[in-house]
Amino acid sequence: xxxxxxxxxxxxxxxxxxxxxxxxxxxxxxxxxxxxxxxxxxxxxxxxxxxxxxxxxxxxxxxxxxxxxxxxxxxxxxxxxxxxxxxxxxxxxxxxxxxxxxxxxxxxxxxxxxxxxxxxxxxxxxxxxxxxxxxxxxxxxxxxxxxxxxxxxxxxxxxxxxxxxxxxxxxxxxxxxxxxxxxxxxxxxxxxxxxxxxxxxxxxxxxxxxxxxx
Numbered sequence: 063x064x065x066x067x068x069x070x071x072x073x074x075x076x077x078x079x080x081x082x083x084x085x086x087x088x089x090x091x092x093x094x095x096x097x098x099x100x101x102x103x104x105x106x107x108x109x110x111x112x113x114x115x116x117x118x119x120x121x122x123x124x125x126x127x128x129x130x131x132x133x134x135x136x137x138x139x140x141x142x143x144x145x146x147x148x149x150x151x152x153x154x155x156x157x158x159x160x161x162x163x164x165x166x167x168x169x170x171x172x173x174x175x176x177x178x179x180x181x182x183x184x185x186x187x188x189x190x191x192x193x194x195x196x197x198x199x200x201x202x203x204x205x206x207x208x209x210x211x212x213x214x215x216x217x218x219x220x221x222x223x224x225x226x227x228x229x230x231x232x233x234x235x236x237x238x239x240x241x242x243x244x245x246x247x248x249x250x251x252x253x254x255x256x257x258x259x260x261x262x263x264x265x266x267x268x269x270x271x272x273x274x275x276x
Contacts, residue, residue: 063091063122068104070135077114077145089116089146092130093153095123102160104131107141107169116145116173120153120180127155133162133189134169140194145173149180158182158203163191163210170194170215177201185209185234194218201227207234207261215239228254231261238265 071082078087090113093103107113119130134141141163149159158181163169165188174197181203184193190210195218199205205212205220205227211234214220218239221227229236257263 063094064103064105065094065096066098066101066103068102068106068131070106070108071111071113072108074111075113075115077116081114082111083113083115086115089118089148091121092117092119092132093122093124093128093156097124097126097128097153097156099126099128099155101126101128102131103128104133106131107134107136107143109136110139110141112142112144114144117143117147119147119149119159120156121148121150122153124153125155127157129157129160131160131162131186132169132171133160133164133193134167134191135164136167136169137164137191138166140168140170142170143173146176147171147173148176149178151178151180160184160186161193162186162189163193165190167191168194168213170196171199172196175199177203179203181206183208184212195220198222199227204228204230206230206232207236208232209234211235211237213237213239228256230256230258231263232258233260235262235264238263 075081196215198219
């Protein structure tokens with residue numbers, strides 16, 4: 063359990079085998095009953111490594127407003143969270159999850175998402191690298207890009223057909239990858255895609271695959 067501050071993986075952390083976070087096969091818990099107001103408990107990857115254990119956020123009762131973080135400190139190469147990430151509702155005060163990458167680095171999220179409609183924020187002050195989604199992330203709590211780049215890789219979706227996720231791009235970029243077959247905002251819903259001053263939506267899809275912008 064990460065109560066406050068950051069724990070950094072300096073090597074791979076496979077599920078059920080020895081690694082940076084031990085050999086357990088249970089989920090790593092982010093935030094506890096002791097996490098205080100304005101705390102930012104974080105799991106970060108410090109290089110081109112993979113964390114293969116699931117992450118469970120906000121699973122312990124707590125009404126404090128805190129900001130859990132997943133990301134990387136790598137300034138080159140790709141760090142990967144390959145297992146499922148669950149944003150629980152047991153803790154009522156935490157403000158969703160922030161996904162971030164250091165300048166020059168990429169952090170890939172390839173596992174399944176269970177957001178329980180909590181908001182998701184991309185980037186933070188000084189963390190202007192690339193966050194890459196290669197799975198479907200759906201939430202009615204809004205995906206907000208504040209810094210850096212959010213890349214939707216092949217099969218990387220924000221929302222599903224008929225279940226749109228609101229997206230706001232502030233000072234950052236959302237990039238649709240080449241050869242992707244993305245659902246971007248869903249289809250048949252009413253959730254908005256908002257691009258504010260300083261925000262960029264970049265479509266690099268030059269293949270015959272479809273990019274659905276809602």
